[in-house]
């Protein structure tokens with residue numbers, strides 16, 4: 338029951354969604370073992386885009402077996418510079434098709450096609466190339482051991498090797514589908530592992546299109562397997578006894594379930610989880626730059642960012658002027674479907690997220706918070722929510738404590754450096770933080786005081802492919818990006834030879 342295709346779709350996108358999509362196992366595009374499918378929706382209209390093979394535990398079993406065979410076959414023995422060339426090629430293919438991937442992403446996720454084509458896809462290509470560059474640099478070290486209990490004339494030759502883990506299970510979210518798929522796949526493959534990937538059920542399409550590139554680039558079959566499905570498929574992957582590592586991005590609640598499921602074979606686990614990140618604006622900040630950056634901090638990607646700066650701490654003497662300026666700027670954002678290139682704020686990803694965000698807004702109003710702007714649904718179809726700025730909030734309100742994952746910010750006043758650090762750290766999360774000030778010493782002191790894996794000064798979302806990213810506290814385990822990502826997908830072996 339696919340609906341009439343949007344005439345604005347590029348031919349490659351229209352062709353891709355005109356047919357039902359299958360899953361990638363062992364280099365073959367196959368139906369689910371059960372024959373079942375599920376629908377993926379356009380969040381701007383709620384209409385079905387296409388149907389996708391519905392992967393379950395039996396499909397995860399097939400995919401893990403294919404990944405194991407590929408691992409033991411060609412992949413782990415391939416020369417590093419051959420793996421480098423294959424991985425680099427994915428970056429090139431993505432770059433060549435940025436408009437196609439960008440439009441498919443906008444269609445399935447609801448995000449702005451302009452941003453998807455200019456940010457999500459090119460950045461993904463950059464991450465593929467960065468990791469291609471690392472393949473030939475993964476090395477151990479030579480160690481001179483003291484061996485205090487060995488006879489003095491005995492000599493030794495000792496060294497470390499960094500080895501791949503084997504088969505990795507990767508579960509990615511719907512907020513940045515192609516980018517999160519890339520953050521997971523590229524370092525895992527660079528380190529010599531094979532993968533079973535489960536895309537989010539809300540947004541499976543870009544990962545499935547990416548799957549087509551592996552064959553085109555010349556990867557051996559089974560190195561990358563892609564099984565779309567729901568939570569039960571993710572649970573099967575994280576509990577699987579022949580999976581050596583599981584990597585997950587999503588909510589802290591599901592992250593804890595992944596940890597529990599991993600205990601059967603004590604597989605390695607890395608987690609990139611929720612956040613409620615503080616964005617701290619001192620009175621001496623560049624006012625206009627701080628307003629623009631603070632709006633982007635919580636409104637980018639419709640607030641569906643794990644790092645969203647959704648607790649905005651503003652120094653008391655500028656609180657009223659600053660929060661009003663943020664509300665005014667936010668209310669001017671152009672809202673519309675992601676496929677419209679002029680759109681700045683698209684719909685939330687699904688009915689479920691729409692209901693969830695709406696209920697937080699209702700709860701905030703019921704608790705006594707005041708919306709300077711927003712607070713309602715936008716339009717009458719699709720999953721649009723007005724950008725919402727809350728003031729008059731108390732630390733114990735659910736809108737202050739909990740991750741909302743929508744275009745909603747709470748603003749809290751503070752007096753100085755000490756009280757703001759304490760207030761900012763009053764959270765179970767510790768993913769990111771923003772700091773706005775012209776005083777460089779204060780910026781560095783505050784950066785040291787906040788409990789967060791990433792701190793951005795006089796900017797927000799200051800990500801870079803080379804900078805490690807991950808959470809303090811309940812925001813996760815491990816660091817993705819940079820060369821830290823290779824650490825997540827390798828293990829060290831010490832070899833000591835008595836000569």
Ligand code: NAP
Pocket residue numbers: 508510511512536537538566567568569570571572573575586587588589591592594595609610611612642643693740741742
């Ligand atoms: P979620 O609850 O974290 O779920 C993520 C994925 O894990 C879904 O595919 C889910 O499937 C699956 N899952 C559920 N139970 C599982 C289990 N026991 N083992 C393995 N996988 C399991 O995310 P969501 O439901 O899409 O969104 C809920 C909230 O999570 C959001 O509002 C947001 O706060 C947070 N979130 C955070 C990020 C991030 O980047 N950190 C990304 C997305 C969402 P089912 O949907 O079938 O349960």
Ligand code: MG
Pocket residue numbers: 377378379380444445446539540541
């Ligand atoms: Mg969708």
